[in-house]
Amino acid sequence: MHLKTKPVKKILDEFYYIDLPKEFTRHPASRKDGTKFRKQFLEPFYQDKTDDSKIFVSLDEVDGYSTAFLKAAFVELAVKYGVDKVSRRLHFVTKEDPLLAEEVEHYVKEAVTI
Numbered sequence: 001m002h003l004k005t006k007p008v009k010k011i012l013d014e015f016y017y018i019d020l021p022k023e024f025t026r027h028p029a030s031r032k033d034g035t036k037f038r039k040q041f042l043e044p045f046y047q048d049k050t051d052d053s054k055i056f057v058s059l060d061e062v063d064g065y066s067t068a069f070l071k072a073a074f075v076e077l078a079v080k081y082g083v084d085k086v087s088r089r090l091h092f093v094t095k096e097d098p099l100l101a102e103e104v105e106h107y108v109k110e111a112v113t114i
Contacts, residue, residue, distance in 0.1 A: 014053045016045070017093075021061045028065055034072025042073070045089070046081040052089065059094040059101060074104055078111035086111075 020028070024037050045055055059065070078086040086108055092101035 015056065016053055017056045017058070018042075019058045021058070026061065027063050028069040028073075030066065031068040031072040034069040034074075035076070037069075038073045038077050042077050042090070043080075046077070046085070054091060055089055056091045056093050059092055059104070060096045065100070070104055070107055075107050075111045078108045083109060083111050 018024075018041050020037070024041065025033065028034065028037065042055070045051060045053065074086075074090070077090070087105070090108070092104050094101050
């Protein structure tokens, strides 16, 4: 995968790791922030139809997430590229708040109804 916008740490050929607070911001507060994160970091993975790599997003070390950010970043990605494809490839990593990862996964799976 060749990213045109932001570099992302490649772990193995099939895995990418995005450390959200280090590579984007520790204060993801607005819908605008979510849209920017989605377009710069996530959409390039889905634009390449032949790429089926897994994407892991670290949610730790952030001062908090607004619902507007989460929906603009992750739900709108699922609406645009399909819930099944996004759910299969996008994973959330957190040691601080495991319920947050479950909440975001739930948002993604319910994207069609939003």
